[in-house]
Amino acid sequence: MEKSEKVKFSHDDIITPSESQDLPSDYTDGEFKLLRRKVDRYLLPLMWLCHGLQSVDKACVGTQATFGLREDTGLVGQQYSWLTTVFYLTYMCFEFPSIVLLQRYSMGRVLSLYIIGWGLVVLCIGFSQNFTHLITLRALQGIFECCISPGFLLVVGTWYTTREHPSRALVFQTGYAGVSIITDSVIYGIGSVTDKNPDFQAWRYISFFLGGFTILAGLLCLLFLGTPSEVHWLSTDEKKIAIARVMANNTGHDRTGMKDWKWGQARECLVDPTFWFAGINAFVGAVPNGALSTFSAILNTTFGFTNLEVLLLNIPKCIFAVLYFLAVGVLVTKKKNLRMWVMMISTIPAIIGFILLAVLPNEPRYKWTKWGAVFMTCTFITATFFAWSLVTSNVAGRTKRTVVSTITFLGYCIGNMAGSQIFQAKDAPRYIPGSIGCAVCLGVQMLIIFQWRVILNMRNNRRDKQMNELGITEDDIVKNGREMGAQDCTDLENPYFRYVM
Structure with missing residues (x-):
C-alpha cells in the first residue's frame, strides 16, 4: 500500500446515518433532472460569459499590443512581458486569501464583487500613459x-454530481473561445477606425469596451450567482433537492460560512502524491498558456498577417475550440473514466504545433503553415481545465480541497509567469527557444497525467477488493460514503470514496 493511503477498515468501520445529519434522498430521477435543467439555465450562461470575459480581459494586452499599446506608452525591452508576469504574480499572492473568503462568506456575493472590481481596472487601463500606469493596473x-x-469550480462542485463536473466545467471553460468570437468582432470594428484615422488609439477603446462589458456581467452575477443555499431563484424544496444531489458526491455539503480549519487535512496533502501532481501539472500546462496569451497575436503578425487579419483568423480557431471542448465534455460524461486519457491526447497536437513554430522559418511560403501550427495549440488547454475539475471530483474535505485548489492555481500562476517570459525580445521574431520550451512542458505534462491516473486507479482497485472481501454491498458503500462525506472526511479517510479518472 502506498504511503499516503492511510485508510484501513473492517466491518466495524461501517457507520450508520447519524441522527444529527439531514441527508434528504427521497427524490425521484425526474425531480433531479428538472432541477438540473433549471440550474443549467441560470448558471451556465452566466459562468460562460464571466469566465470568457476573464480570459479575454487578461489576454487583451496581446491584442492591444498590435494596435499601438507598446508605442503609445513607451514600452521597451521586456516591459511588455512584465505586464503579464505581474498579473500572475499578484494573482498568485492573493489567491489563497481570496479562496478563504469564498469558503467563509457568501460565495456568490464575493465572486460578483471581484468581477465588478476587475471590470473597473480593465476600463482604467484605457487611460494609461506609461509603463508605471500599466503595470500598476x-x-x-x-x-x-x-x-x-x-470560485467557479467551487460553484460547480456545489451544484453538480461528480459525473457532471467535467461537462459543466468545460461549458463555462469554452467561454474564452465563445466570448472571443463576440469581442473580436467588436474589436475588429474598433480597430478598423485606425485605418481611417491613424491618430485614433484603438487599444484605449478596446479597454473601455471590455471593462464596461465586464462590469455589466458582474452586476448580473449579484442577482443570480451563488450556491444552492444562497440563491433566491430556488424554492425551499428545490434547495433541498439540489443539496441531496451533491451529497451523493461524498464530498460534503454546499454551506459556506464555515470557520473551521483542519490542520490534519492540510498535512494530509503533503503526503498525498496527487497533491503534487495537481501542482506540477498546473505549472507545465500553464507555461505554453502564458506564452500564447502574451504573444499569440504578435506571433501571427510576424508570419505576415496584419493586426486586423489576426482578429479575423482567430474566429475559426475559437469556433473549433468551442466544438472540441463541448465534444470531449459530452464524451467524458457519457463514458466513465476517460477524463485523463482525453487530457493526454489533447496535448499531442499542441506539441506538434510548437515544434513546427520552432523549425519553420518566417517566410511567405510558410505563412499559412505557421498559422496552422498556432491553430493546433488550441487543444492543450483541455488538460488544464480537466485537471481543475479533477480537484472538484476527487478531493474531499473542505480544508484539503482548499489547499489542493491553492497549489493547483499557484502552479498555474507560476507557469503563466514563466510562459510570459519564455519568449524573449532578443529571440524575436521566431522565438525558437520559447517554442521548444513549450513543447517540452507539454511532453512532461503527458507523463504526469499518466502517473496520476495510475495511482488513482490503484486506489480504486484496492478499495474495491477490500469491500468485496468484507462483503459490503453497493448500497452500503453509497450510503456510508455519503455519510462520511457529510462529516467532512477526506478522500483518504473515507474508504467508500471512489476516484474518477
Missing part, C-alpha cells in the same frame, strides 16, 4: 481575477 487586475476560476 495589471497588478490590481491580477488581485481581482485571482478567485474567479477556483
Whole structure:
C-alpha cells in the first residue's frame, strides 16, 4: 500500500446515518433532472460569459499590443512581458486569501464583487500613459481575477454530481473561445477606425469596451450567482433537492460560512502524491498558456498577417475550440473514466504545433503553415481545465480541497509567469527557444497525467477488493460514503470514496 493511503477498515468501520445529519434522498430521477435543467439555465450562461470575459480581459494586452499599446506608452525591452508576469504574480499572492473568503462568506456575493472590481481596472487601463500606469493596473487586475476560476469550480462542485463536473466545467471553460468570437468582432470594428484615422488609439477603446462589458456581467452575477443555499431563484424544496444531489458526491455539503480549519487535512496533502501532481501539472500546462496569451497575436503578425487579419483568423480557431471542448465534455460524461486519457491526447497536437513554430522559418511560403501550427495549440488547454475539475471530483474535505485548489492555481500562476517570459525580445521574431520550451512542458505534462491516473486507479482497485472481501454491498458503500462525506472526511479517510479518472 502506498504511503499516503492511510485508510484501513473492517466491518466495524461501517457507520450508520447519524441522527444529527439531514441527508434528504427521497427524490425521484425526474425531480433531479428538472432541477438540473433549471440550474443549467441560470448558471451556465452566466459562468460562460464571466469566465470568457476573464480570459479575454487578461489576454487583451496581446491584442492591444498590435494596435499601438507598446508605442503609445513607451514600452521597451521586456516591459511588455512584465505586464503579464505581474498579473500572475499578484494573482498568485492573493489567491489563497481570496479562496478563504469564498469558503467563509457568501460565495456568490464575493465572486460578483471581484468581477465588478476587475471590470473597473480593465476600463482604467484605457487611460494609461506609461509603463508605471500599466503595470500598476495589471497588478490590481491580477488581485481581482485571482478567485474567479477556483470560485467557479467551487460553484460547480456545489451544484453538480461528480459525473457532471467535467461537462459543466468545460461549458463555462469554452467561454474564452465563445466570448472571443463576440469581442473580436467588436474589436475588429474598433480597430478598423485606425485605418481611417491613424491618430485614433484603438487599444484605449478596446479597454473601455471590455471593462464596461465586464462590469455589466458582474452586476448580473449579484442577482443570480451563488450556491444552492444562497440563491433566491430556488424554492425551499428545490434547495433541498439540489443539496441531496451533491451529497451523493461524498464530498460534503454546499454551506459556506464555515470557520473551521483542519490542520490534519492540510498535512494530509503533503503526503498525498496527487497533491503534487495537481501542482506540477498546473505549472507545465500553464507555461505554453502564458506564452500564447502574451504573444499569440504578435506571433501571427510576424508570419505576415496584419493586426486586423489576426482578429479575423482567430474566429475559426475559437469556433473549433468551442466544438472540441463541448465534444470531449459530452464524451467524458457519457463514458466513465476517460477524463485523463482525453487530457493526454489533447496535448499531442499542441506539441506538434510548437515544434513546427520552432523549425519553420518566417517566410511567405510558410505563412499559412505557421498559422496552422498556432491553430493546433488550441487543444492543450483541455488538460488544464480537466485537471481543475479533477480537484472538484476527487478531493474531499473542505480544508484539503482548499489547499489542493491553492497549489493547483499557484502552479498555474507560476507557469503563466514563466510562459510570459519564455519568449524573449532578443529571440524575436521566431522565438525558437520559447517554442521548444513549450513543447517540452507539454511532453512532461503527458507523463504526469499518466502517473496520476495510475495511482488513482490503484486506489480504486484496492478499495474495491477490500469491500468485496468484507462483503459490503453497493448500497452500503453509497450510503456510508455519503455519510462520511457529510462529516467532512477526506478522500483518504473515507474508504467508500471512489476516484474518477
